[in-house]
Structures are given as C-alpha cells and as structure tokens.
Amino acid sequence: MSMYEEKHLTLLEALEIIKRRKAKSTIEFPVFFASGFTPLHLLSFTQAYLQASSPEETIIIKSGLFNDLFGNIEIPKKDEFRHLLIVVEWPDLDPRLGFRSNSGWSLSMVEDVIETIEKRTLMLLNAIRNASTEIPVTLCLPTLPVFPLSYTPPYLLNPLHQKMDVLTIRIQEEFMFHPRVQIIDPYWLDLHYSQYDRFNTESEAAFGFPYSLPFASFLGSLFAETISYPTPKKGLITDLDGTLWSGILGDVGEGGIHWDLNHHAMHHGLYQKLLLSLAETGTLIAAASKNDMPNVEKAFHRPDLIFTEDKVFPFQVHWNPKSYSVGDILRTWNIGEDSVVFVDDSPLELEEVKNHFPKLTCLRFPKEDAQQILRFLNLLRVLFGKRQITAEDKIRSQSIRVSREVFQTAESDTSVDQESLLSSLQSMLEIYTRGLEDDTRAFELVNKTNQFNLNGERFSQSAWEGLCKSPGFSGIVIAYKDKFGPLGKILVLLGVEERGILDVRSFVMSCRAFSRRVEHQCLQWLFENYGLREIRFHFRPTEKNGPIQTFFKEYDLNPEDSMLVLKREEFKKKTPKLYHSIEVKN
Amino acid sequence: MASESKEKLERCFLAVFPEMDLKEIEQASTDKTLDWDSMASVMLYSLISQEFGIKILPEKMVDLNSYSTIYTFLAEEGKIK
Numbered sequence: 283m284s285m286y287e288e289k290h291l292t293l294l295e296a297l298e299i300i301k302r303r304k305a306k307s308t309i310e311f312p313v314f315f316a317s318g319f320t321p322l323h324l325l326s327f328t329q330a331y332l333q334a335s336s337p338e339e340t341i342i343i344k345s346g347l348f349n350d351l352f353g354n355i356e357i358p359k360k361d362e363f364r365h366l367l368i369v370v371e372w373p374d375l376d377p378r379l380g381f382r383s384n385s386g387w388s389l390s391m392v393e394d395v396i397e398t399i400e401k402r403t404l405m406l407l408n409a410i411r412n413a414s415t416e417i418p419v420t421l422c423l424p425t426l427p428v429f430p431l432s433y434t435p436p437y438l439l440n441p442l443h444q445k446m447d448v449l450t451i452r453i454q455e456e457f458m459f460h461p462r463v464q465i466i467d468p469y470w471l472d473l474h475y476s477q478y479d480r481f482n483t484e485s486e487a488a489f490g491f492p493y494s495l496p497f498a499s500f501l502g503s504l505f506a507e508t509i510s511y512p513t514p515k516k517g518l519i520t521d522l523d524g525t526l527w528s529g530i531l532g533d534v535g536e537g538g539i540h541w542d543l544n545h546h547a548m549h550h551g552l553y554q555k556l557l558l559s560l561a562e563t564g565t566l567i568a569a570a571s572k573n574d575m576p577n578v579e580k581a582f583h584r585p586d587l588i589f590t591e592d593k594v595f596p597f598q599v600h601w602n603p604k605s606y607s608v609g610d611i612l613r614t615w616n617i618g619e620d621s622v623v624f625v626d627d628s629p630l631e632l633e634e635v636k637n638h639f640p641k642l643t644c645l646r647f648p649k650e651d652a653q654q655i656l657r658f659l660n661l662l663r664v665l666f667g668k669r670q671i672t673a674e675d676k677i678r679s680q681s682i683r684v685s686r687e688v689f690q691t692a693e694s695d696t697s698v699d700q701e702s703l704l705s706s707l708q709s710m711l712e713i714y715t716r717g718l719e720d721d722t723r724a725f726e727l728v729n730k731t732n733q734f735n736l737n738g739e740r741f742s743q744s745a746w747e748g749l750c751k752s753p754g755f756s757g758i759v760i761a762y763k764d765k766f767g768p769l770g771k772i773l774v775l776l777g778v779e780e781r782g783i784l785d786v787r788s789f790v791m792s793c794r795a796f797s798r799r800v801e802h803q804c805l806q807w808l809f810e811n812y813g814l815r816e817i818r819f820h821f822r823p824t825e826k827n828g829p830i831q832t833f834f835k836e837y838d839l840n841p842e843d844s845m846l847v848l849k850r851e852e853f854k855k856k857t858p859k860l861y862h863s864i865e866v867k868n
Numbered sequence: 869m870a871s872e873s874k875e876k877l878e879r880c881f882l883a884v885f886p887e888m889d890l891k892e893i894e895q896a897s898t899d900k901t902l903d904w905d906s907m908a909s910v911m912l913y914s915l916i917s918q919e920f921g922i923k924i925l926p927e928k929m930v931d932l933n934s935y936s937t938i939y940t941f942l943a944e945e946g947k948i949k
Contacts, residue, residue: 293914293915293918297911297915301883323911484923491910
C-alpha cells in the first residue's frame with residue numbers, strides 16, 4: 283500500500299467503533315440506505331466512518347427490502363432521515379445482468395436487456411428526482427462487473443456495454459450540478475479497485491452481499507465523507523529544494539534547479555501546477571526553506587517557474603529549524619496546525635516539524651519515486667478539495683497579507699493609534715439577512731471557523747436548511763471591505779428571535795476580520811434594527827475558541843456560563859467606537 | 869501467538885455479540901445464544917475470514933455453530949496454534 287493512500291477499516295475495526303460509541307450520545311443522525319442488494323457490511327462500514335467523524339452523534343442507518351431499489355428510494359421522508367444513500371448496481375435495472383439470475387441466454391435476450399435498462403433508467407431518474415426534493419442524496423452508480431452477456435470478445439466494445447455507459451452518463455449529467463445530490467466519481471473508484479477486486483462471488487451467492495470487504499470499506503469511507511463534509515485544509519507549507527524544484531539552490535544556483543521533463547524533474551513541475559491551482563482557489567501557500575533569501579529571490583525571478591512568487595505568503599527562508607518557520611507561518615496565517623499540511627522531501631525535517639506540531643499533516647514529497655506522484659497529488663486534492671469555490675477564496679491570501687501588514691503590526695506597535703487607524707479605513711459592511719439556506723459561503727464559514735466560534739457546532743446540509751427554515755429564524759451574514767480591499771463574507775450569526783430576545787445558536791467570524799470591530803458592529807446593528815432587549819448566546823468553550831471568549835469578557839460575560847446574556851443597556855455602555863458604514867443588501 | 873489468535877477470535881465474537889462477556893462467549897452456540905441468528909452468523913464468518921485470512925466454504929458454515937467448533941476449525945487450519 284502506498285504511503286499516500288488512506289488505510290481503511292477492517293470489518294472488526296468498524297464494528298468495534300460502532301460498539302464503543304453506542305451508549306454515549308443521545309443526539310441521533312439517521313441515514314437511509316437504498317439498494318437492491320443486502321447492504322450488510324456496507325452499512326457497518328458507512329456507520330463506523332460516520333461515527334468516527336461525528337463522535338458527538340449516534341449514527342443510525344436503516345435500509346429497506348431486498349431486491350427493491352425503487353421502493354427503497356421512496357421510503358425516507360424528510361422528517362425521519364437526514365440523508366439518503368442510493369447505491370445502484372446493474373441487476374437493479376435488469377436482474378439478467380447479475381450473477382444470481384438463472385434466466386438462460388438467447389441472442390434476442392441481449393436486445394431485450396438493452397431495452398429494459400433504458401426504461402428502468404428513466405424510472406430511476408424519476409425516483410432520484412423525487413427523493414432529492416425531500417432530502418440530501420449521495421448517489422453511487424454501478425460499480426460491479428456484469429455477467430458477460432455479449433457474444434463478442436470482452437475487450438471489444440459491444441452494444442450492451444455502450445448502452446450502459448450512455449445511461450450512466452445520462453444520470454450523471456442530470457444530477458452533477460444538483461444542489462442536493464452528490465455523485466461518487468467512478469474514476470476515483472477505478473483508480474483504487476479493479477472490478478474483479480470489488481466483487482465477491484461467494485458472498486453474493488451465500489448472503490446476497492456482492493462486495494469484497496476492502497471495497498465495501500472504501501465505499502463506506504466515501505459515503506461518510508459525502509455526509510459529514512470534512513473541512514478542507516486551509517494552508518500548505520512547502521519546502522523548496524528537492525520539493526518545489528529538483529536540485530540544491532545553494533549549490534547549483536538558480537539556473538541549475540529544474541522542474542521539467544528534459545531534466546527528469548517533471549514531478550516537481552506537476553507539484554507546482556497543483557500548488558498554483560490550490561492558491562488560485564483560496565488555499566494559503568507558504569515556503570519554509572533552509573536557504574539564503576537572495577538565492578531564493580533569484581530562483582523565483584525565473585520566468586519559467588510555474589508556481590510564482592506572488593502566490594507565496596509568507597516566505598520563511600533562513601537556517602533556523604523548520605519548526606521555527608512553521609510556527610511563524612501559523613502565527614501569520616492565524617490558523618491552527620490541524621488545518622495545515624507541510625510538504626518536504628526530507629524525512630528528518632518532517633519528523634522535526636511533527637515533533638513540535640503533532641496535529642500538522644506532514645507529507646513527504648516523492649522526490650526519488652516519481653511513480654508515486656499521481657497518488658501524492660490526489661492526496662493533496664483529498665485534503666484540500668472544495669465542493670465549490672466562493673468569491674472569498676479568491677481574495678483570502680491578499681487579505682491575510684493586509685492583516686499582517688496593517689492590523690497585526692498596529693496591534694503590536696504601541697506607537698500606532700488604533701482609533702486613528704480604524705477611523706481611516708473607510709470600512710464598509712454589507713449585511714445580508716435573507717437566503718441563508720442557499721448561501722454556500724455562510725454554510726462553509728460556520729462549518730470551518732474555529733477561533734471566533736460561539737460553540738464549535740457544525741451543521742450537515744439538511745440540519746442547516748432545517749435551522750434556516752425554522753419559525754422565528756433570524757440570521758445575518760456580513761461582508762466587509764475597506765480601502766485595502768474586500769474580505770468578502772466574514773461573519774455569520776444564526777438565531778431565533780422572539781419578543782425582543784434573540785437566542786443565538788451560532789456566531790462565527792473569520793480570523794481574517796479580527797481587529798476591525800465587525801463583531802461589535804454586528805451586535806449593535808441587531809440591537810437597533812430588531813429592537814432587541816437582549817441577546818442570549820448558547821456558548822460552549824472549545825479548544826480553540828479563545829478569541830470569542832475574549833470578546834465576551836469585554837462585555838463582562840463569563841465564559842464559564844453556558845448561556846451568556848447580553849442586555850441592550852450593558853452593550854451600549856461597553857461597546858467601543860465603531861467606524862463602519864453599513865449597507866443592507868436585502 | 870496462540871493467545872493473540874484466541875484474543876482475536878474473542879474480539880470477533882465481542883464485536884458481533886456486544887452484550888456478552890468473555891465467559892459467555894466461550895459457551896456461545898447457535899442453540900444457546902439468543903442473539904446468534906443468521907445475520908450474526910454472516911457477520912461472524914465474514915469477520916473471521918478477514919481477520920484470520922481464511923476462506924469458509926458455505927458447506928462448512930453449518931458445522932461452525934459454536935465458539936468451540938470455530939476455535940477447533942481455526943486450530944485445524946493452523947490459524948490458532
């Protein structure tokens with residue numbers, strides 16, 4: 283097994299995870315599993331992976347009847363289940379494609395199978411359409427080999443297999459951009475398991491469970507990811523020599539380092555290309571290198587470099603230990619070590635950094651083994667993969683530079699007058715109060731913010747929609763801009779308002795917006811515009827939410843209480859001077 | 869080695885019958901153990917196959933109806949020495 287592939291659970295490990303968690307939590311997360319086969323171990327694996335990623339909930343997975351995929355898709359109702367998993371195999375569309383059918387064979391039968399799967403695909407499309415209006419869906423299209431019905435040699439494309447491809451694509455095309463349907467990518471499955479390795483004939487015959495255990499475990503892990511929405515990593519710290527390029531810059535000079543095919547350094551070029559795409563889509567990239575800065579500057583001035591200097595912030599180039607560089611970069615970015623990946627070709631450097639930052643993901647660049655590059659690049663995609671790119675992704679790096687240069691410097695420099703700085707910013711807030719259920723940026727912000735976060739509560743897609751549509755729901759999203767540029771949407775507050783009291787369940791703000799008093803302005807706007815007497819916060823301390831605790835202390839609220847109550851008069855007395863202009867967008 | 873394999877077999881049983889203790893597991897059989905239904909059998913055979921790297925043929929499954937017969941079967945196959 284490659285060092286770049288995740289180890290998957292054995293069945294015993296999966297059952298032990300389920301057993302361990304069983305008695306602990308009263309919060310339930312019910313999922314419905316619709317298939318035509320006996321889901322058996324696939325349920326156990328999915329449940330275990332989900333349980334491991336959501337330890338505070340009890341995962342319950344229910345399934346329907348054997349051999350009735352269409353009926354099973356219709357079963358789950360919105361109020362009973364939070365997610366629907368649909369797993370289709372070809373025998374669900376025509377049993378003659380399976381291995382349990384004793385239907386005999388004739389030439390005309392092949393044509394009949396083609397007609398049948400075409401008709402049944404239309405029914406399937408309809409069933410998925412209906413189900414997805416009620417509940418978020420994960421869809422897995424056929425993964426298993428079929429009985430070799432065609433008389434042609436199996437390496438030649440035949441009409442049946444061609445039709446199967448067309449129908450699969452038809453389903454994919456309809457649901458690929460559907461907001462409530464996620465489709466498991468068959469290409470990803472192909473990269474990991476051949477069809478022979480997916481299928482277990484004996485288990486299919488004995489129990490009606492067609493998958494090999496390793497493949498079932500792999501599928502279960504993917505299903506869990508589509509439900510739990512793991513937070514993508516936010517930053518990558520890269521080494522330079524032997525990683526971003528081949529060669530030791532200090533020895534060979536900027537002309538002697540390479541990342542191209544001609545110098546057998548293509549894998550470094552591919553890595554640069556992937557870094558470029560990560561940077562363009564909002565991932566922070568920093569460099570940590572034991573080098574002399576003038577040499578690195580010359581290297582980054584080479585016009586053929588794929589990953590350019592303007593995408594890197596900050597550079598840590600000196601001869602101190604790498605852990606020193608990583609610590610400084612984390613402080614500059616103001617994000618936790620568990621949100622960051624460190625890439626270096628030296629096992630020694632990786633170990634030194636890991637010893638200081640145990641929660642950091644440390645990856646060895648496959649310098650000596652170019653054969654591993656695809657697995658390595660795919661692993662980076664797994665760690666940083668986003669479902670959607672938001673406007674904020676495109677400005678994140680720039681806004682962190684400004685934060686570092688203007689705000690962090692001003693805070694640490696006592697000669698800088700904070701009030702003059704804030705009053706000169708020409709800061710402007712855009713306030714959004716509608717359409718939160720469809721606001722992917724707000725959803726992302728609530729689910730990935732750690733520091734200024736009221737209680738660390740994360741939401742599944744269905745829970746998010748449920749909250750946004752609940753009676754009395756009040757939510758606001760704030761976007762910020764000033765003379766240094768926009769930060770995009772950086773604050774979300776969700777609550778329920780009743781008779782002058784706002785009950786706040788979620789309150790998060792991006793660390794990029796710290797020091798600008800946006801959080802104070804948010805509460806002031808709510809008090810004034812909603813005529814509130816008080817705001818109640820459902821607070822819970824987490825390992826990382828120190829910044830919001832500091833904020834509450836400014837209002838003499840005690841972070842040891844689980845319900846913090848801020849009265850209008852108290853707020854007015856203690857709120858600092860605010861300089862923002864405000865525009866309400868809806 | 870022998871105790872490790874025995875422990876692994878016990879873990880398999882504990883995963884399928886989480887309410888039982890080790891003493892009860894050694895006495896477990898399809899006759900005496902209420903929870904040991906066909907689903908539990910499937911779970912148990914799959915676990916043992918994966919953990920011990922062994923194939924259990926369908927005709928053999930009928931005979932593997934207690935902890936002790938499974939233990940003996942694994943010993944005969946050289947999986948528990």
